[in-house]
Amino acid sequence: MTAPTRITVKVKPRSSTQAVEGWVDEILVVRLTTPPVDGAANKSLLKMISKKLGIARNRVRIVSGEKSRNKVLEIEGLDSEEIRRGLSP
Numbered sequence: 001m002t003a004p005t006r007i008t009v010k011v012k013p014r015s016s017t018q019a020v021e022g023w024v025d026e027i028l029v030v031r032l033t034t035p036p037v038d039g040a041a042n043k044s045l046l047k048m049i050s051k052k053l054g055i056a057r058n059r060v061r062i063v064s065g066e067k068s069r070n071k072v073l074e075i076e077g078l079d080s081e082e083i084r085r086g087l088s089p
Contacts, residue, residue, distance in 0.1 A: 004074040005083055009049075011069050013041045020052060022089045027070075042066060046073075053078060053086040 008027045015031035022029060034044040042062060050057045055077060065071035075083055 002077070002079065004076045005078060005080050006063065006072055006074050007080070007083060007087075009045070009071045009073055011036075011041060011045055011071060013069070018044070018048065020048070020087055020089055023084065023087075028087055036067075036069075039066075042071075045071070049073065049075070049087070053083065 010024075010027050010029050012021075012029070012031045013034060013036045015033055017031055018033045019031050020028065021031060030045060030048065032041050032044050032048070034040045046057060046060050046062070050060045053060075053075070055075070059076040061074050063072050063074045078086070
């Protein structure tokens with residue numbers, strides 16, 4: 001099995017719509033309708049990413065930036081190209 005792949009994500013909580021905006025350089029920009037309260041935005045982010053990639057929720061986790069808009073996610077079972085393709089709008 002391959003090592004987990006890490007991606008950097010910039011989250012925009014409390015947005016009017018929930019969507020993956022796309023890649024800016026090597027950073028994925030994501031809009032979330034949920035507020036950053038009690039981890040709600042983090043849960044929403046992980047659910048959205050796993051759903052878009054078609055993988056189980058437990059294969060995506062936040063490794064840094066839990067309380068920040070800039071986060072690093074670790075995704076198991078997919079390489080960077082598969083992730084980039086799966087998360088492109």
